[in-house]
Amino acid sequence: MATHASTQPDWDVTGKEVIERLRDLLRLDTRNPPGNETRAAEYLRDVLQKEGIDCTIVGPAPDRGTLIARLKGDGSEAPLLLMSHTDVVAVEPDKWAHDPFGGEIADGYLYGRGALDMKNMVAMELMSMLLLKRHNVPLKRDVIFMAAADEEAGGHHGAQWVVENYPELIQAEYALNEGGGYGLEINGQRYYTVQAAEKGSSRFRLSASGTPGHGSIPHDDNAILKLSALLLKLQGANTPVHFTDTVRGYIRGIAQAQPPNIAEQFLAVLADEATADVAVERLPVEDTFKKELRSMLRNSVTPTMLHSGSQINVIPSVAYAQLDARTLPHWTPEQFLQELQAIFGTDADIEFLDPSIPLEADLDSPLFQIIKDVLKEHDPEATVIPVLLTGGTDAKHVSRLGTKIYGFSPERYISGSEAWGGIHGHNERIHIDSLQWGARVLYETVTQFVSQ
Template structure:
């Protein structure tokens, strides 16, 4: 029987498993693994238990390892005869909190299906992809596809708070469990329309993130006698002006820029000199792409919070400005430090600290695995006429915690070509996942595993 299984049979099985796939996602959404970032939180173990039971019914073994009580991480494996290459399906099981449930059209933990979509917190980020990964594994196992390499499913917690209890913890304490040659994760796959038609973004890397806390010292006094005080709020304006006037160095070395001029039908390749003119030209009709062009070509330094003062009739002793910093994979901590030193140079009564919350990372854009993902996508959507853009994500994912283990990780959960990415609502109200894209993702994952691992 084994020798007669064809990829087309497996894809057929994906299509006929739609009800099971949808039900998987509904069940995942109904387990409220909300991560506030403050312990105790997350409670991802029940998600792991549900996944483990689902896999066990198909005789797929898995283990759940808790990094702290309730904070489970699940690792499942379809062993191959050679044990290599190893392909890992990555997912995070936690979700961000729901701010105001009354604003939601459907209950955020109901997993209700309306208009071809599954609604609920985490439906898109990223229990949808997790459901597709589980379904792909089930289909490969049920069909008895003989594998040469291992297929690993790693569904971990705590991504929304930085992965300390999830992939970060596993990488530090049990790296052998998530050791893989290549891995696929969230963070890419939205279809974008370019002059070349349908184009998919493969996320090969992500920007780093820092927080800068700028402390401005003053002297407190009763607000009725302001001459006796040294009001730190006045000094804040100078600092904010310097930050606003900061012109970051332009760097178009990211692989995305090598592809843009072909995809966008530009007269010339993108360079450090013309990238801003390009972004400005795109701003009206394609604000999303314009912002990505800018974000992938420089570090950003953005004030996000200001804190100071305790009472309206008291002049503050100190004011703290917090900034969000996003760096390119080519920029290290020393670089950020130098830039800040330059911006804040010579200002009296100012001290600052730099906190790294995520290091930047990238996998090579030209690794054969990128072509394998592209090929699997072509098979999944049944067409070859699409563009392919290796991009950087401006946020960060668990990929940065796995890349240092030597794994090539791409962020790619392809949406159906007709899906509207504006409807996903990740981290927002009315989050939802369209069922057509769930099928597309499962087809892609099955095709990817087949190409990478099948004997």
């Protein structure tokens, strides 16, 4: 469906503007901790208010501001929420080729902490709001823009705080978020992902108790040794495979665009949950792809932290590990506990730490279809596939309001091993062409959805 002529911006001019908006945002140091996201919120407020768009800044502290703006529709359809976050992770400046807060452009790339995670999406969503206003697009839905604080540290001072204190500001039927939209290539075929599902967090503490004593007199009832024995049960162990609608769509979508012999190999993964791992191992893809796919197929468990003892000559009475566990859509912590007990034993001391709900959105929704249509217009040879995010985003908070959330931060596919700068890595960067392309794709997606 073509966008109405009156809503079409001058993309040469708009492309230059989105670059400058992102450069401005990258120059604001919003490392979390401590955050200081109000710096970005005030910048966004000034830009939006200058063009007559209502907005407000809310948050639990003066320096932890979340910006929320709204364009009013005629109310015939429920709102659309554009989600993003303005905080970024830490940097080691001495390991960067360019100032991580300089917004520098070199060799076609814009460098800076947050260039991909996710001030690029902040800038693109900001441009969508400005263009909708400038071109007087008739809206059937309100369009809400939330640039949240604190996502990198769990969202407790950002999206979660807004959900618990000002839910009416962001209540929406649908939302667009990070987690998808990127291009990839498999066996020479291009794909674009749309995140339709996200694992929940079921992190837990695994504890072992023993008899304390002097370090010079060893004994077998040692809490550290008992904990080590429990953790060793994870070596070579796998939780069972469980197919979800999103992963079925992901694998079938990949297979659809492949030649018959390779398509058959991908579809073999879905033939039986009991043989899925063997089928994944046989796929003609890189090991990194296989690792990610294996995680998409199951509830995952990874030990990440160990704690025990107060001094070197004292045998501690307790030792515990913290494990990063992620659960598939439709799984509860109580159900997941049964899988953990199958590994560690029913007597294992397991305590969940602030679990969050996994998510899965409809693959046949009007918004998902529009995303596919717009991407097809801009890259006709590519295939759009749903994807399950193995990590987490602010969607875990906003979904509590009943919002159907898709991860779609469009990035143009650019071939080559150096095409993308690493998220959370040194020299994080985005290709200028990708940013400009993404801003257009996002705007056209939003416009078609909210003006129908």
